Amino acid sequence: MNAIPSRFDVTDSLARCRRMRRRILDLARNLTALHIGGAFSCMEMVDTIYHGLMRRSPDGLFQDSFILSKGHGAMAQYAVLEALGILKPEDLDTYCTLGGRLGTHPDRGLPGIEASTGSLGHGLGMGGGMALHDKVFNEDRTTYVVMSDGELQEGSVWEIFLQAPALGLNRLVAFVDYNNLQSLGFTSDTHPNFYPIKEKVAAFGWEVVEADGHDQAAIFDAVSSRTGRAPFFLVGKTIKGKGVSYMENQGMWHYRSPNDAEYQQAIRELTEQD
Amino acid sequence: MRDTFSRVLYEVAKAIPKVFIVVADISPAASMAPFRADFPDRFVNVGVSEQSMISLCSGLAMRGCRPFAYTIAPFTIYRPFEHIRVELCYQKLPVVLVGVGAGLTYSTLGGTHNACEDVAVMSSLPNMSVIAPCDPIEMEAAVWACMANDGPTYLRLGKAGEPILTTNAPDSFAFGKVRCIKNGSDLCILGYGPILSLAKEAAGRYEAEHGGAVAIYSVHTLKPLDTVGIGKVLSRFKRVVVLEEHSAIHTLGGQVKQVAWDARSNSSIATLSLKDEFIPLYGSKDDLLRAHGITVDTLLARMNLGPENIR
Numbered sequence: 001m002n003a004i005p006s007r008f009d010v011t012d013s014l015a016r017c018r019r020m021r022r023r024i025l026d027l028a029r030n031l032t033a034l035h036i037g038g039a040f041s042c043m044e045m046v047d048t049i050y051h052g053l054m055r056r057s058p059d060g061l062f063q064d065s066f067i068l069s070k071g072h073g074a075m076a077q078y079a080v081l082e083a084l085g086i087l088k089p090e091d092l093d094t095y096c097t098l099g100g101r102l103g104t105h106p107d108r109g110l111p112g113i114e115a116s117t118g119s120l121g122h123g124l125g126m127g128g129g130m131a132l133h134d135k136v137f138n139e140d141r142t143t144y145v146v147m148s149d150g151e152l153q154e155g156s157v158w159e160i161f162l163q164a165p166a167l168g169l170n171r172l173v174a175f176v177d178y179n180n181l182q183s184l185g186f187t188s189d190t191h192p193n194f195y196p197i198k199e200k201v202a203a204f205g206w207e208v209v210e211a212d213g214h215d216q217a218a219i220f221d222a223v224s225s226r227t228g229r230a231p232f233f234l235v236g237k238t239i240k241g242k243g244v245s246y247m248e249n250q251g252m253w254h255y256r257s258p259n260d261a262e263y264q265q266a267i268r269e270l271t272e273q274d
Numbered sequence: 275m276r277d278t279f280s281r282v283l284y285e286v287a288k289a290i291p292k293v294f295i296v297v298a299d300i301s302p303a304a305s306m307a308p309f310r311a312d313f314p315d316r317f318v319n320v321g322v323s324e325q326s327m328i329s330l331c332s333g334l335a336m337r338g339c340r341p342f343a344y345t346i347a348p349f350t351i352y353r354p355f356e357h358i359r360v361e362l363c364y365q366k367l368p369v370v371l372v373g374v375g376a377g378l379t380y381s382t383l384g385g386t387h388n389a390c391e392d393v394a395v396m397s398s399l400p401n402m403s404v405i406a407p408c409d410p411i412e413m414e415a416a417v418w419a420c421m422a423n424d425g426p427t428y429l430r431l432g433k434a435g436e437p438i439l440t441t442n443a444p445d446s447f448a449f450g451k452v453r454c455i456k457n458g459s460d461l462c463i464l465g466y467g468p469i470l471s472l473a474k475e476a477a478g479r480y481e482a483e484h485g486g487a488v489a490i491y492s493v494h495t496l497k498p499l500d501t502v503g504i505g506k507v508l509s510r511f512k513r514v515v516v517l518e519e520h521s522a523i524h525t526l527g528g529q530v531k532q533v534a535w536d537a538r539s540n541s542s543i544a545t546l547s548l549k550d551e552f553i554p555l556y557g558s559k560d561d562l563l564r565a566h567g568i569t570v571d572t573l574l575a576r577m578n579l580g581p582e583n584i585r
Binding site for chain 1: 316318320321323325326329330331333334336339341356357360361364
């Protein structure tokens, strides 16, 4: 297994994640709705992957791959790509508007976007195919995939859970944004037998670690200390709407925009944490 | 046809190191033993999991590979349909979907194993190309055409033992072009796939009974459809019969009539295709075709109809 960059400044990441949350709220003011809750719950994982885990060559290109399989969390990826200078501020300013190029879900071919997602249950398999290529041709690359816990209800995900260890895709690293909240309620209510997730995936032959999905150091350490002898899966316990008190764990913030008062409060809370 | 496919794919993989085959646990893949032996890293059997078959192909194609997904036609395209639509078509990835035993090929396996709407379903997807070769020789050319395509292709195949129809074909194979496989002047049969052997038989009988000559065209590329070539056929022949081992809904017969309408053609056009039904019958393929109303006699009846009876 190739070395992951050793330097990852968690303090920077914490500040960056707050800035990115404020950026998303700013954009939300001009829109009737966007997926704030799911973007906020995977923010630390996506930031840690891009800034901590993925290797970048001197020309600025990433050597490793990333797929946001939970495409509805696109705002998190867009904000990270903007912070990296890969997307331009005007790209985000024109999000979901005529003449803009960023939509609600990521589209392959845009700067920094390797796969079109939005329909759930596709990213892990596509990431598996990429990892298979890299294994066969001995290319030094890790493929990172972020899924939602609702997404794990798609049967296609379990096909790849079964397949990836059999193919020896040891450079496939998947994350689940385990916030227990999907469009129509708590996952634990709809699917009480969904748990425990960790043991289920481990039983398929993956190396699985549970971590606080908002703790960048824990995420970074878990992934960077993996054995590399199996595909790796991080169960990241998260809070949907993380960072804004009235959004946290509230299903209505899956897909809506704040009004003026809500916006002001959210910005205040996120600024106070600085 | 499938054994020829295995041989051709072996040659393709030998020439092009980025060719993979991803199969979903079907016995015809056994004919790929030489491929598996010589290119073990590029032969993947996912087992009975067609969604992962497509997704692995997608990821491989995203890395610049040329994967073939291979299983029995209904499992190649119906089971993982949304993976095909989103991953292959929306992202425009050069993956070849090989559908073995399309149409009524597996006549004793029932409706679960038949694919009689596959051309319509695949043709409806943006960026998808559809090729249905009529014999093993044409299939060989079709495989290479798939390799030249920069988007996804559905390759509709038969099974085994299909007769050679194109040995003396006047036209050679060209992707996206109708192909004359038998010259004629009196009337023309348009069709695709191994069912064209029935056209050849009917043409022989027609010529024996009436004299003259019946032309046969292989419309091997169903999408993009060669509307110009079909227009030329319509301007050259006053009588055209479209033969399909496929449901009549949204496929070649209707499209030929559309071309004729747009061109204000005066030619008479008859169609012969499968019924829009699952017919619960277990017998030979000919038995099942007969139940759908397709025999040499019914084809001859279409060919013999005067213009006044057709339009």
